[in-house]
Amino acid sequence: MTGAAGRGRRTLLARGIALGLPAMAAATAGAQESSSLAAAVFASHAGQVVKVQVVETGSAAKAVIGSGFYATARGHVITNYHVIAKLVAHPERYRAEVIDRGGRTWAVRLLDVDVVSDLAVLATDARPADPLLLSTAPLRQGVRLYALGHPLDLGLSIVEGTYNGFLEHTLYPKIHFTGALNPGMSGGPTIDRDGRVIGINVSTEGNEVSFLVPAGRARALMDRALQARYQPPEKFLPVISRQILAYQQEYLGRLFADSVPRVALGHYLLPTRPAAFFKCWADADRDEDDPYEETRHRCSTDDYVFISGDQSTGVVEVHHTLLHSAELNPFRFYALFEQRFRSERSGSYGTEEDLTRFTCDARNVRQGSLVVRAAFCVRRYRKLDGLYDAVLTAATLGDAASGVVTTLTLTGVSYGNAQRIATRYLRSIAWSE
């Protein structure tokens, strides 16, 4: 729901969008300053890195460029799912091709995807002599790594950087790579000095904070796609639905199930950080000019799943706003409270092509000694069967000088999970003296 762009993290797509000179300078400077070792790494392995292009069939124009690498001698190429996402959504409008170091262009066939890890395997007729090996051996933090790819379609580049271990608080492992990844490098390999692939370039937060999909995920995908009886599906959208459904079932199954950790805001006890892969922030506003105080608490998962340029999913978010005023009379306090509750109605980004409108049900609900005004809103994914976005938002009633607006947002979940988790969430709201 929260779009990739909205979260500040960018996938490394290049669509003729220049990111400005500083980013390019950083990338090329990195290459120039590289030691002779980097030069050696580049010389021996650059031949295995390819440019992946998604071409609009009507105009024969490039729609997306990214990077990839040969992972088998039979010409299998690994890249990011997001590089070839257009091909999945509109196979009739796009085709893909890879261009190798020697300038040869190979037609590709999409073999399999792992949308959750953002990976795809492509089959080509190329027969590379020396494909890259995937490595899952543990590394020490600080080890030098080399990212390869086609930043901004400027030609194959090498970026030297540092291995900084796996990210904390993520559901699925991701490698923190300190080095400037830029659009166009998506899907390219990040290798160690011996040419073993440690991770696949996937996204950046800017300022050399970059992320890699661990090679183990690519290994698992390859193992599946290279089985003798594996047949690539006719349509990939149902595959993607199934993968996201399995993913959400895994991480949501037990969410808010047993003892929910709760945070006290005023006299209210509210669910917080339901699992280790959530990050939480709190903030309090006490503006002298305002006749009220506002305390906010927010927890969100950090992982999101890229579906298309218009749609990301897989984010769970919880936020609470406690309002309190000793100054406003009950009517004026409720005018404020209602305004904050009302503002929860502006849903999150989405397009008609991908989603239905929200359907809502709102009730005054008894929960323990509290009565809350609760609204449950759901919308369905149009292309991905069985997936929904759901929002439960509630305002506590009965106190003339304080109240909480609390909202749970689930994206890309099954209806059953949406209903179950929203109910568990609602039940974990309580009043304490």
Added chain:
Amino acid sequence: MIVVEVLDHRGHLRERVRVVAFPASIGRAYDNDIIVDDRLVSPHHARLTIADDGWVIAEDLDSLNGIRGQSGGPRISRLVVPSGGQLRLGRGSLRIVDAALPVAPAVAEDLAQGALPRLFGSALGSLVICAAAIAALTWSSYLGGYERTNTAKVVSQALALALVLAIWAGGWSLAGRLLSHRVSFLAHAAVASAALLMGVALNVAGEWLGFATGAERVERAFFGMVMLGVAIAALNAHLRLATSLARPRRLVAAASLVMAVLAFVAIDAYGDREPFSTEMEFSAILKPLDTRLVRSVSADEFSREMIGMQSRVDSLALKSRSK
């Protein structure tokens, strides 16, 4: 003995003439028994005679435009007019009434005026209503806000409201001055104020009842209908003060005007409608009401309702996909 009532082209009574002797002459000239001041009426237009059996007979005296029956039609040289019947001449008509016709007893002065005209009729009453409306609007707007405010801001808002009210009443007064030579500024202001008061009261009642019962839409629809009635009544009152339209036509005019505005708003909204939106449309009214007075469901019931929603959500996906 009969009485002849002279009616103008709108059917309004202009004059009553008691006819004591027959034949009685009708025309524009001053020597007639019944003088009709109408350029279409000849100086000596017609005369009334009485037959042996008591019928009143109208005879055309070769006038330019002639006389016609009650419902118009071709000109007639000789016409029998029953008691209570009419004949047309010129732009208006004459009604023949038997002098023996009984009339209703008198009504007391205040009843004839009705409660509303009494209130709106007096300057003090009008001012009280205006002040009440301005106070109610200012108060409800104060209670609907939450920013720090001060007396000067509240007073300036009240004055702005008074100004808008004065402009509205002024517009109607001007129309009244042009159409029926009546100004009635304060009465117009009072009518508008009364409608505003009703509007504020209905809005508050609708929100609170909607919140307490949880059925905001039903409440909104009901109070919306009542509000429509109030608007029509107010417009009717304005028209009554400003024009000399008869009651049925006034009501039709008021209702049509309100409906026209509604239709305009509806068409405008239809033009601006968005087939797709990411907005979650649910009733978000919150009131500081004791929770025991609020209709509520248990969390279990709400959870069951969530399950029931799935078919609605899914049908939405199917419906627009087939489009």
